[in-house]
Amino acid sequence: MTATSPDDEKSVLLDIRGLVIEARSEDTWAPIVKGVDVTLHREEVLGLIGESGAGKSTIGLAALGFARDGCRISGGDISFDGIALRELSEGRMGRLRGARIAYVAQSAAASFNPARRIDDQVCETAVQHGIMSRPEARKRARRLYATLRLPDPDSFGRRFPHQVSGGQLQRAMVAMALVCGPDLIVFDEPTTALDVTTQIEVLAAIKDAIRAERAAALYITHDLAVVGQIADRIKVLLQGEEVEEGETEQILYHPKEDYTRKLVKVRSVSKPGHTDMSDTPAIEARHVTAAYGKGLKVLDDVSVSVAKGATTAIVGESGSGKSTLARAMTGLLPPLSGGCHLNGVELPPQLKHRSKDQLRRLQMIYQMPDVAVNPRQLIDEIIGRPLTFYFGTTGRKRRDRVAELLELVELSPDLAKRPPAALSGGQKQRICIARALAAEPDVVICDEVTSALDQVVADGVLKLLLRLQEEFQTSYVFITHDLATVRAIADDVAVMYLGQVVEHGAKDDILNNPQHDYTKKLLSSVPRMEMGWLDRVLAERAKGREAIS
Amino acid sequence: MARIAVLIAQRLGLGVLILFAVSLIIMFVVELLPGDTCQELMGQGATPQTLQACRAALGLDDPMHERYLSWLGGMLTGDMGISLANQRPIDELVIRRILNTFFLAGIAAAIAVPLSLMLGILAAMYRNSIFDRIVNVSTLTSISFPEFFVAYILIFIFAVELGMFPSVSNVHADMAFQERLYRSLLPALSLTLVITAHMMRMTRATIVNLMASPYIEMARLKGIRGMRIITYHALPNAFAPIINVITLNLAYLIVGVVVVEVVFVYPGLGQLLVDAVSNRDMPLVQAGALMFAAVYVLLNLFADIVSIISNPRLLHPR
Numbered sequence: 122m123t124a125t126s127p128d129d130e131k132s133v134l135l136d137i138r139g140l141v142i143e144a145r146s147e148d149t150w151a152p153i154v155k156g157v158d159v160t161l162h163r164e165e166v167l168g169l170i171g172e173s174g175a176g177k178s179t180i181g182l183a184a185l186g187f188a189r190d191g192c193r194i195s196g197g198d199i200s201f202d203g204i205a206l207r208e209l210s211e212g213r214m215g216r217l218r219g220a221r222i223a224y225v226a227q228s229a230a231a232s233f234n235p236a237r238r239i240d241d242q243v244c245e246t247a248v249q250h251g252i253m254s255r256p257e258a259r260k261r262a263r264r265l266y267a268t269l270r271l272p273d274p275d276s277f278g279r280r281f282p283h284q285v286s287g288g289q290l291q292r293a294m295v296a297m298a299l300v301c302g303p304d305l306i307v308f309d310e311p312t313t314a315l316d317v318t319t320q321i322e323v324l325a326a327i328k329d330a331i332r333a334e335r336a337a338a339l340y341i342t343h344d345l346a347v348v349g350q351i352a353d354r355i356k357v358l359l360q361g362e363e364v365e366e367g368e369t370e371q372i373l374y375h376p377k378e379d380y381t382r383k384l385v386k387v388r389s390v391s392k393p394g395h396t397d398m399s400d401t402p403a404i405e406a407r408h409v410t411a412a413y414g415k416g417l418k419v420l421d422d423v424s425v426s427v428a429k430g431a432t433t434a435i436v437g438e439s440g441s442g443k444s445t446l447a448r449a450m451t452g453l454l455p456p457l458s459g460g461c462h463l464n465g466v467e468l469p470p471q472l473k474h475r476s477k478d479q480l481r482r483l484q485m486i487y488q489m490p491d492v493a494v495n496p497r498q499l500i501d502e503i504i505g506r507p508l509t510f511y512f513g514t515t516g517r518k519r520r521d522r523v524a525e526l527l528e529l530v531e532l533s534p535d536l537a538k539r540p541p542a543a544l545s546g547g548q549k550q551r552i553c554i555a556r557a558l559a560a561e562p563d564v565v566i567c568d569e570v571t572s573a574l575d576q577v578v579a580d581g582v583l584k585l586l587l588r589l590q591e592e593f594q595t596s597y598v599f600i601t602h603d604l605a606t607v608r609a610i611a612d613d614v615a616v617m618y619l620g621q622v623v624e625h626g627a628k629d630d631i632l633n634n635p636q637h638d639y640t641k642k643l644l645s646s647v648p649r650m651e652m653g654w655l656d657r658v659l660a661e662r663a664k665g666r667e668a669i670s
Numbered sequence: 671m672a673r674i675a676v677l678i679a680q681r682l683g684l685g686v687l688i689l690f691a692v693s694l695i696i697m698f699v700v701e702l703l704p705g706d707t708c709q710e711l712m713g714q715g716a717t718p719q720t721l722q723a724c725r726a727a728l729g730l731d732d733p734m735h736e737r738y739l740s741w742l743g744g745m746l747t748g749d750m751g752i753s754l755a756n757q758r759p760i761d762e763l764v765i766r767r768i769l770n771t772f773f774l775a776g777i778a779a780a781i782a783v784p785l786s787l788m789l790g791i792l793a794a795m796y797r798n799s800i801f802d803r804i805v806n807v808s809t810l811t812s813i814s815f816p817e818f819f820v821a822y823i824l825i826f827i828f829a830v831e832l833g834m835f836p837s838v839s840n841v842h843a844d845m846a847f848q849e850r851l852y853r854s855l856l857p858a859l860s861l862t863l864v865i866t867a868h869m870m871r872m873t874r875a876t877i878v879n880l881m882a883s884p885y886i887e888m889a890r891l892k893g894i895r896g897m898r899i900i901t902y903h904a905l906p907n908a909f910a911p912i913i914n915v916i917t918l919n920l921a922y923l924i925v926g927v928v929v930v931e932v933v934f935v936y937p938g939l940g941q942l943l944v945d946a947v948s949n950r951d952m953p954l955v956q957a958g959a960l961m962f963a964a965v966y967v968l969l970n971l972f973a974d975i976v977s978i979i980s981n982p983r984l985l986h987p988r
Contacts, residue, residue, distance in 0.1 A: 185891055190882070211895065218893035231884040236906035236982055246892045281982040297892070 134202055134337050135161040135184055135305055141196030142179050142188060142361075154179050155361040156197065159339075163304070166331060166338045168352030168369070170345055170384070172575035176361040177341045181307040184339055185222050186214045202304065219246030223298035225327075227310040229290035233282035239290075240278030243297040252301050265296040268333060269326045288319035292326050299334055306331065307339045312347060316438035316602060317646040324350060324648075325659055343575065345384050346648035349373050350655035357381050370652055383577060385650060401465040402426035403596035404450065404483070404564045408459035411449050419445045420456070421620045427564065427613070430594035434607040434628070436643070437617035443600045446617070447566045450598065451485060464563065481511045484557035488569035490549035494541045500527075500552055501537035507559040526555040530585060547578035554585065558593075566598040571606055583609050604647045608632060616640045673984070674975060681974070685967035692963045693745075693956055697738050700952050706730055707754040707950045728754050741953055751953040755946070760957045763942065768961055770841060771938035774854050774931075775923035778861035783916060786866045790873025790912075791900055797878060809867035821860040821933040828856060839934040857934040861927060865919040872915040876908040883907075909980035917973040925962040 142154035154176040161167050169177040179192065186206035188194050199206040201222060206214065218224075226232040233242060243265075244258035253261065259278070266274035269292040282290055291311060298306050311327060312320040328351050331338050342348050348355060349369055356366040357380065365378045376382045405426040412418045420442045427433040435443045448454040450461050452472035461468045463482060469475050487493040494503050501523045508514040508522055524534035530551040541549055550570060557565050567586070571579035587610060589595060599610055607614060607628065615625040616637065623637040635641045645658055708724035709716065716724075725731050732740075744751050750760040789809070793802045812820060829837035839853045880886060881904060889903045928940035939958055946954035978984045 182891075187891060189887070215893045215895045218891055220893060224888070224891040226884060226888060228884065232888040234885040234889070234903050234907070236980070237903075245889075245894060249894060249898070281986050283983050284986060 132163055133160060134163045134165075135159065135339075136200040137180070137183065137197065138200075139197035140180065140183055140194070140199065142176070142183060143193055143195045145191045145193075150193070150195070152195075153192070153361050154183075157358070157361070157363055159184070159356065161305070161337050161339065163337055164335050165354070166340055166352045168348035168355040169339060169341045169358060170343065170348055170355055171358035171364075172343055172577065174360060175358040177358050178309050180358075181309050181339055181341045182224075184305065184307050185218055185224055187218075216250060219303075220250050220252060220301045221303050222305045222307070223301070223303040225294050225298045225306060225308045225311045228314050229294045230282070230287060230314075232294060233290060235282055237281075238278065239280055239282060239285070239293050243278060243293065243300055246297075247301050250301070258300060261300055262296060265299055265330075266293070268330060269293075269296055270322070271296075286319075288315055288323055291315060291319075291323050295323075295327055295330055299330055299336070302334060303336055305337045305339070307341070309341045310343070311340075313342065313344070317604070317648075318438055318642055320347075320648075321646045321655070321658065324655060327351065328655065344648065345373070346650045346654075349650060349652055350648065357384065373650060373652060400429055402462070403429045403431075403464060404598065405462045406446065406450060406459070407462065409446070409449050409456045409461070410458045411445060411454055411456040413445075413454070418457075419620050420449060422459070423617070423620070423622050424459075425598075425615045425622060425625060427596045427598055429563075429596055430590065431612040432590065432597040432599050432610055433613040433615060434599045434601060434611035435615050435617060436601060436604065436607055438602060438643075440619075441617040442620040443602075443617055444568055445620075447485070447568050447598065447600060450566060451483060477511065481507075481560045482563040483566070484560050484562040484564070485566045486550075486553050486557050486568065486570050488572050490546060490553050490573070491541075493553055494549060494556075496541055498540075499537070500539055500541065500544075503541070503552060504537075504555050504559055507556060511560050522559070526559055529558065529589070530555045531581075545578075547574055547582060550574060550582055551585065554582070554589070558589065561593075562595060564596045564598065566600070568600045569602070570599075572601070572603065579606075580609075586610065604632070604644065616643065674978060677974065677978070678971065681967070681971045685964070685971070688967055689960055689963055693742070693960060694738075696956055696959050697734065697952065700947075700950060700955055701734055703947075703950055705950060707952075710949050711755060737952070741956065745956075750957050753946075753951055753954045755949040755951045755954070760954055763954065764939065764957045764961060766843065767937060767939040767942045770936070771924055771927065771931075771940065773841075773850065774857055774861070774927065774936060774938060775920065777851065777854055777858040778865070778923050779920055781858060782862040782866050782919070783869065785862070786869035787873055787912070789866070790870040791877060791905070793870070793874045794877035794881065794904075795897075795900060802874075805870065809870050812863040813867035817860060817864050817929045818933050820863050821857070821930055824856050824860050824863075825933075837934070839936045841937065854936070857927075857930050857936050860930050860933075861923055865922060869912070869915050869919055873908070873912050876911050877904050880904045880907055906980060910977040913973050913976045913980075917969040921966050921969045924965045 137157065137159040140154055140157045140159070141152055143150040144153045153174075157176070157180060159167070159180065169180060171177050179188075182188065183194055183199060184201070186199065186209060194207060201217070204217070206217075209217070233239070240259060240262060243262045244253075244255065247253040247258040247261070248255050262278055263274050266277045271277050271289055271292055277285070277293070285293070295311070308327065312323050315323060324347065331351075340348055340352055345355075352369050354366060355369050355372040357364040357372065357378070359380055364380050365372070365376070367377070372381060373385065376385050405424075407424055409420050409423045410418055411420040423442070423446060425433060425435065425446065435446060437443050445454060449456045452468065452470065452475055455470035460470060463479060468479060501520065504523045504526055505519050508519050514522060520537070523537055527534045527536060532548060532551055532555075536544065536548070541552065544552065571582055574582060583606065586597065590597065597610070599607075601607060611628045613626065614628050614631045615622050616631065616639065617623070618637075618639040624631055624635065624640050631640065632644065635644055645661075648654065706725070707728060708721050708730065712720060712724065729737065741751060750764065752759050753763060789805050793805045796802055825837045828835045835856045836853055837856070839857050841850045841853050845853075877900060886899060886903055889899050894903070925940075927938060928944060930936070931938040931940045932944070939961060943955065943958040946958060
């Protein structure tokens with residue numbers, strides 16, 4: 122795909138001028154998109170990039186003439202192929218949607234109706250709008266399933282959404298968008314919810330499909346490395362305003378604005394790996410095998426150790442058993458065999474048999490700070506409770522300690538009297554860190570603690586965790602699926618795959634010289650901030666497959 | 671499908687146990703009531719001798735557990751026994767009455783269920799509109815009044831003022847269907863007014879809730895509009911909670927209609943049961959109460975089956 126400029130012979134398909142979208146907060150309307158222009162030519166892919174709150178999804182939906190409940194398009198013009206969408210009736214708008222402008226959402230699991238078969242949903246627009254007969258639409262869907270490399274394309278559509286995997290469902294949603302041969306497709310973070318190894322396949326399928334169908338696309342994401350593989354041009358957004366727009370190459374390699382430079386810089390946090398295994402590990406899982414109920418083994422003979430004052434990252438895709446390992450360590454899920462040792466002392470397998478001191482020494486931080494704090498408690502209660510529970514600290518002393526802990530996590534002590542709802546996601550995660558620190562633990566299990574945060578915020582949280590580790594010699598078990606985070610924070614890495622540890626060793630060894638096939642695949646699947654990375658990896662893999670057969 | 675067969679078998683087995691427990695409870699409760707059948711039948715004029723003779727004749731002198739066991743023995747062989755009060759076979763009495771009750775409940779359900787589903791769907795579609803408010807307020811009003819009040823208001827309007835319907839619904843077995851329907855319509859209407867609000871509000875709430883889900887937004891973004899969004903995308907996912915409320919209300923239609931039956935002098939099972947309790951007619955109370963319990967068990971089983979059938983995750987496992 123070559124980049125196009127307005128002077129090119131390809132005509133403008135989507136032209137958005139001075140778009141203003143407002144959201145209702147309490148009784149007033151506040152702008153969340155503040156006068157953005159978007160120009161998209163036929164067969165062109167424009168990446169919209171920014172952090173949460175940048176307004177990128179809102180702009181994407183506006184391209185379909187749609188505003189979510191509680192939002193309204195209050196200014197500007199949206200012109201699609203010469204049609205002014207804002208002046209269109211709901212009925213005429215409905216005939217454009219799905220047929221000429223299609224949408225691909227972030228979570229296919231949520232966007233497919235659980236009560237209907239995949240085929241019925243994929244073909245619905247084509248049949249309902251009278252574009253194709255049902256058999257024709259089915260035939261077209263089957264062809265698209267094949268193009269998108271879905272297994273068994275002839276019978277795939279007869280399944281219900283819960284009967285296929287997340288990556289397959291995401292591709293089925295792309296098929297649903299393509300079925301009527303739309304001129305424009307809006308992709309709203311289509312690979313964000315997927316594991317990196319799945320993401321690369323879906324990304325390749327999307328790229329091929331856009332090319333084959335000669336459609337134009339708005340590709341919305343927060344991941345510059347991903348959009349760099351697929352977009353001709355990239356527009357960077359920040360809080361509802363455009364920061365800059367340019368050819369993909371220019372944005373990736375020569376960004377003009379500071380904000381874009383910050384996004385491009387891979388990670389500002391890094392740590393040289395160092396491990397001294399001679400000492401007794403702070404925490405160690407020895408030959409742990411665990412299962413839920415009488416079901417399949419989720420952990421199969423897993424051994425992982427974390428040195429004192431060091432970080433071991435547990436990486437692997439969803440379903441590999443990372444979080445189950447954390448549950449076994451904390452005693453929430455007693456293992457069937459094997460056990461966990463804290464500072465060389467075996468921990469009772471069950472939570473209720475552990476002493477208060479053992480509980481105190483092992484703390485946990487979760488992925489979703491929103492649900493990990495009680496929304497009805499004030500901050501000083503959230504952080505103060507472990508103080509009272511473990512040390513019996515109360516009254517004035519407790520207040521002082523809470524203020525100290527807040528300062529430790531770089532928050533203002535004034536927040537103590539606020540409810541969690543008044544805080545941002547990054548601040549809430551810092552509250553969770555302060556709560557874990559309140560117990561003065563030896564080991565903290567961090568379960569995907571930065572996955573729900575924007576990159577810049579996540580970097581801040583990682584920096585904080587590193588600083589605290591240096592200060593208190595805390596050991597971290599750092600569960601993550603993001604290898605960039607691993608590079609930033611880990612000393613050691615344990616790679617999990619299907620409930621087993623396939624590789625365990627020093628970070629540099631594993632990241633630079635992986636031995637296991639899965640680790641190799643995992644590492645090569647992480648999008649790089651380079652143009653042409655996706656094509657190169659796919660070509661290499663195809664070559665590898667040929668060599669095997 | 672095998673799952674459903676297993677579920678039905680389990681539930682029916684459990685249902686038999688429940689009925690057994692119910693019969694025990696009923697026996698104790700009837701026993702706790704002051705007086706017995708003979709006293710109730712003979713009233714003030716009974717002498718100790720005649721009472722004695724009556725009790726001996728009806729077998730009331732036997733200890734409680736013996737009477738229960740002999741009743742249970744009969745029940746297990748399909749013999750419901752005879753009424754203590756009027757010596758007629760109980761199956762004859764009960765079955766005729768419960769068919770009447772089913773008839774009335776059937777009419778009320780045939781009006782109320784489609785009506786409340788429709789109102790609920792429309793109220794969800796036009797949420798916060800005038801229509802929505804009118805439906806909400808009027809159904810809430812009708813549920814807020816006691817049933818007998820609603821019944822008397824209906825009698826006043828349709829029987830006394832307009833003279834359209836009879837105020838007394840004395841149906842009997844050899845009446846033509848239209849005539850029965852005509853006479854049962856007023857009590858059915860009172861029942862409808864009482865149960866519609868519940869079902870309508872549940873339908874509305876469930877659908878409103880579902881309308882916020884991403885797959886409804888997706889359907890909109892696919893250009894699907896209006897009724898199809900609700901009937902094709904929302905309703906199938908709303909079945910499970912709605913069916914549960916509907917069955918609860920259907921159960922109420924069968925076991926809770928005593929008041930309405932009394933007002934309209936409708937010969938249903940409720941009235942028979944009230945009479946049986948005041949006569950301390952233990953076998954008849956047992957038979958009536960077990961009927962009601964069985965209705966509950968079966969309706970709940972029905973709700974669970976519909977919930978499973980409407981949920982593809984359960985019907986088509988991976």
